[in-house]
Amino acid sequence: xxxxxxxxxxxxxxxxxxxxxxxxxxxxxxxxxxxxxxxxxxxxxxxxxxxxxxxxxxxxxxxxxxxxxxxxxxxxxxxxxxxxxxxxxxxxxxxxxxxxxxxxxxxxxxxxxxxxxxxxxxxxxxxxxxxxxxxxxxxxxxxxxxxxxxxxxxxxxxxxxxxxxxxxxxxxxxxxxxxxxxxxxxxxxxxxxxxxxxxxxxxxxxxxxxxxxxxxxxxxxxxxxxxxxxxxxxxxxxxxxxxxxxxxxxxxxxxxxxxxxxxxxxxxxxxxxxxxxxxxxxxxxxxxxxxxxxx
Amino acid sequence: xxxxxxxxxxxxxxxxxxxxxxxxxxxxxxxxxxxxxxxxxxxxxxxxxxxxxxxxxxxxxxxxxxxxxxxxxxxxxxxxxxxxxxxxxxxxxxxxxxxxxxxxxxxxxxxxxxxxxxxxxxxxxxxxxxxxxxxxxxxxxxxxxxxxxxxxxxxxxxxxxxxxxxxxxxxxxxxxxxxxxxxxxxxxxxxxxxxxxxxxxxxxxxxxxxxxxxxxxxxxxxxxxxxxxxxxxxxxxxxxxxxxxxxxxxxxxxxxxxxxxxxxxxxxxxxxxxxxxxxxxxxx
Numbered sequence: 001x002x003x004x005x006x007x008x009x010x011x012x013x014x015x016x017x018x019x020x021x022x023x024x025x026x027x028x029x030x031x032x033x034x035x036x037x038x039x040x041x042x043x044x045x046x047x048x049x050x051x052x053x054x055x056x057x058x059x060x061x062x063x064x065x066x067x068x069x070x071x072x073x074x075x076x077x078x079x080x081x082x083x084x085x086x087x088x089x090x091x092x093x094x095x096x097x098x099x100x101x102x103x104x105x106x107x108x109x110x111x112x113x114x115x116x117x118x119x120x121x122x123x124x125x126x127x128x129x130x131x132x133x134x135x136x137x138x139x140x141x142x143x144x145x146x147x148x149x150x151x152x153x154x155x156x157x158x159x160x161x162x163x164x165x166x167x168x169x170x171x172x173x174x175x176x177x178x179x180x181x182x183x184x185x186x187x188x189x190x191x192x193x194x195x196x197x198x199x200x201x202x203x204x205x206x207x208x209x210x211x212x213x214x215x216x217x218x219x220x221x222x223x224x225x226x227x228x229x230x231x232x233x234x235x236x237x238x239x240x241x242x243x244x245x246x247x248x249x250x251x252x253x254x255x256x257x258x259x260x261x262x263x264x265x266x267x268x269x270x271x272x273x274x275x276x277x278x279x280x281x282x283x284x285x286x287x288x289x290x291x292x293x294x295x
Numbered sequence: 296x297x298x299x300x301x302x303x304x305x306x307x308x309x310x311x312x313x314x315x316x317x318x319x320x321x322x323x324x325x326x327x328x329x330x331x332x333x334x335x336x337x338x339x340x341x342x343x344x345x346x347x348x349x350x351x352x353x354x355x356x357x358x359x360x361x362x363x364x365x366x367x368x369x370x371x372x373x374x375x376x377x378x379x380x381x382x383x384x385x386x387x388x389x390x391x392x393x394x395x396x397x398x399x400x401x402x403x404x405x406x407x408x409x410x411x412x413x414x415x416x417x418x419x420x421x422x423x424x425x426x427x428x429x430x431x432x433x434x435x436x437x438x439x440x441x442x443x444x445x446x447x448x449x450x451x452x453x454x455x456x457x458x459x460x461x462x463x464x465x466x467x468x469x470x471x472x473x474x475x476x477x478x479x480x481x482x483x484x485x486x487x488x489x490x491x492x493x494x495x496x497x498x499x500x501x502x503x504x505x506x507x508x509x510x511x512x513x514x515x516x517x518x519x520x521x522x523x524x525x526x527x528x529x530x531x532x533x534x535x536x537x538x539x540x541x542x543x544x545x546x547x548x549x550x551x552x553x554x555x556x557x558x559x560x561x562x563x564x565x566x567x568x569x570x571x572x573x574x575x576x577x578x579x
């Protein structure tokens with residue numbers, strides 16, 4: 001008897017230790033990033049860092065605006081492509097498709113989610129970039145290599161399909177059947193029921209899915225880096241090259257040692273990503289948890 | 296056209312658009328795999344999977360990618376093992392030892408949910424600066440630690456989801472016949488056994504495919520990985536580096552690596568699917 005209780009105690013304490021160590025690691029990441037980016041923040045004003053557009057570490061000027069704009073461009077393009085497609089497809093899957101189609105398509109989404117970023121990058125380089133450079137850009141009358149924010153946006157859109165679809169399908173499943181029946185019995189067509197009842201009711205959940213998609217797109221590194229061109233400029237059109245924040249970190253980390261404040265600037269970039277994505281994830285999880293509680 | 300006809304037409308058009316977007320989304324998967332198969336198959340040969348690159352991975356024309364395959368397998372296996380042994384106890388603790396509906400348990404679970412979304416480049420960056428600070432060079436061990444941190448949230452989340460599906464009666468029955476919480480935990484673990492393998496496979500898939508985390512911490516090497524404190528090649532990095540080479544043979548190695556990585560991922564996904572259906576059938 002004694003022995004069993006001791007075993008239970010040991011398990012309890014070691015499990016708790018593991019939990020607190022991993023919670024500590026998270027806090028440690030945040031503190032480490034902050035303390036490392038302090039030198040830059042003491043040297044320059046936060047507002048100046050975020051709004052300056054000149055990036056030349058050798059002269060000591062660290063303007064993050066081109067990178068922020070690069071990230072914003074690719075994220076927006078990917079959302080413009082992915083959000084309408086995903087909403088339409090998940091509504092179809094839930095409202096129209098039979099069970100057979102659903103059980104076939106949702107596992108395929110799992111495959112799409114499991115494909116590593118680097119393979120998306122390979123696809124982007126081999127397929128998306130040449131098509132944009134050879135066919136799409138000339139039609140619009142623009143000279144472009146294809147390595148552009150547009151290519152980054154397309155690759156990202158495909159990458160956020162699975163997370164958005166799976167959450168949207170779950171959210172749409174929580175809409176009560178009574179609401180749909182009420183609308184249909186009043187003589188509304190199915191499409192009218194969808195736009196005026198289902199989508200309105202599902203709005204917070206869909207928003208949460210989109211926010212999760214945004215945070216995935218924000219932090220995606222390699223796939224975007226491979227197709228985006230990586231020129232530190234503020235993109236002005238779809239076919240301009242861009243330079244998102246994660247790509248900045250990945251490309252420059254190895255060679256930052258000799259230049260003062262450079263490592264601090266890159267750490268600040270990582271901190272920026274961490275804080276923004278943490279916030280976005282937190283918001284969408286809160287929304288989703290509340291929905292789950294109601295259902 | 297009458298009002299009703301117009302509304303029905305609208306319905307038809309909307310439905311067509313919905314079908315189209317569904318096809319586009321599902322099609323993108325086949326497009327990606329198709330592109331990689333088309334480019335990679337011609338370069339896949341026995342030499343490719345049984346030799347290391349000769350004369351440098353970026354310029355040498357001979358040899359294969361055995362170093363990257365082994366490096367990736369070592370890295371993913373080690374970090375998945377570590378993440379499993381850390382993640383499962385955490386999930387059990389949050390479900391059995393702490394009152395599972397309590398504020399503490401809920402906020403911890405939420406935190407792991409949020410962590411799941413943190414991009415690997417952030418983990419890579421912080422791990423790299425710690426390694427610089429301690430004076431450790433890029434090595435397999437650095438990569439293993441970084442990837443372990445990355446995969447712990449996956450294991451915790453998946454196991455937690457599984458524990459939620461267990462009927463509450465099972466827990467009550469074991470407690471009521473006098474089991475300690477540790478003994479109850481063992482019963483619960485037995486119940487979700489197929490699901491645990493799913494969690495491990497998911498973590499393995501994420502670990503083997505990650506680039507940004509290993510880019511700064513693991514380095515790259517032409518030699519077979521032998522020791523934990525030496526830099527090692529990994530498949531995703533082999534793809535990333537060799538794809539940008541101007542030499543066609545080297546690019547071919549990148550395509551072949553991409554194909555092999557795709558195979559590994561597909562095998563993992565198929566196993567996961569199989570295990571998940573087994574878990575569903577397993578009910579009291």
